[in-house]
Amino acid sequence: MNFVSLFHSIRQKTAATAVCCLIAGSMHIYADEPVPPPLPQSDTKSISRSPVLNVSLDISGFTINGDNLARSGYDWADNNFVRNVPIFFIAFPSLSVQLHPERPKPGTVSRKDIKLISFSWLADGVLSPAGIMTGASVSCSITPFFTLTAASHISSSWNYGSTFVTIATYNPDNRKYDTCTSLSGAAYSFAGTASAMLPLPARNMLQFTYSSEYTGFTRAENGEPWKCGMNQNSVNGWKFTASAMASHMFTKGSIKMTGITFSAGGWYSSSYYDDIYQPYNPSYVTFTITPMIRLQPAPKQSVIVMAVINRERRFENDSYTTNQTLLQTYTGSRWQFKTFMCIWHIQLR
Secondary structure (H helix, E strand, O other): OOHHHHHHHHHHHOHHHHHHOOOOOOOOOOOOOOOOOOOOOOOOOOOOOOEEEEEEEEEEEEEEOHHHHHOOOOHHHOOHHHHHOOOEEEEEEEEEEEEEEOOOOOOOOOHHHOOOEEEEEEEEEEEEOOEEEEEEEEEEEEOOOEEEEEEEEEEEOOOEOOOEOOEEEEEOOOOEEEEOOOOOOOEEEEEEEEEEEEEEOOOEEEEEEEEEEEEEEOOOOOEOOEEEOOEEEEOOEEEEEEEEEEEEEOOOOOEEEEEEEEEEEEEOOHHHEOHHHHHHOOOOOEEEEEEEEEEEEEOOEEEEEEEEEEEEEEEOOOOOOHHHHHHOOEEEEEEEEEEEEEEEEEEOO
């Protein structure tokens, strides 16, 4: 599997987990991550609402076995040496910038000051090897435990010759992606998210999230697959992600949270893809189980480690490269361990 595609699929399925873990950004070049719920506000005269600028560096890494890397579609990886290596660890950085209203520190808002409805907003941008993204979102919190969010993002990317192709449209006749000129097109998205939190005794919590998102690409026609940055094998259309997370918080030591997320996601309709791709079963729903742990090695740093297990498509033919995935014939489902993933978040400002 193309490791950019692998990383995108993991991030997409674990977006709610990352938000719950309070790690900002980390290559969210798509809009399925909701804004962290706005904290309830009381007296605006006593609590500053001045914009705050946050800058952070994220180093994201994941594992991939040699056979999947050799089948990624890149000539440099298609050799016996790579194929016979049991596991690779791949990591790359991203720089995130966020602008949002200043929030009160924990303990500064009394229970009697909590409002039934409060609002917040977020403007953000990300620069990474996969491209550049900017966007904004607004959220409405109905009590501290239920939040509605609307978000919009736009992004673009660049190719690294034929070594790494991150912006392209799919050509079924050639069974591969035709590259677009770097930064010549833009991926855009509009998303709505509903999130509910249920605090439990002994520092336990449940969170439920449902997100609906439209994605599009300016260089692609309707029904034509494309990729741009972290959007891989995508089309112009609506998709959804639903998740439930159970977590336990720690107040002492470097371990701050442990939890597990169950999620499901896919396209609302197969009709978003042209007829030639229908045997692929475009509207297939992928299920993901993600146990995770969040550590805090330093005051302005956090590390989240996840194991990702997927239920995904099984195809009639198992001997294909990533570029040929969309032309395969779906025959059923299979569960498999996907990867270990690690995100090291460093708050710079």
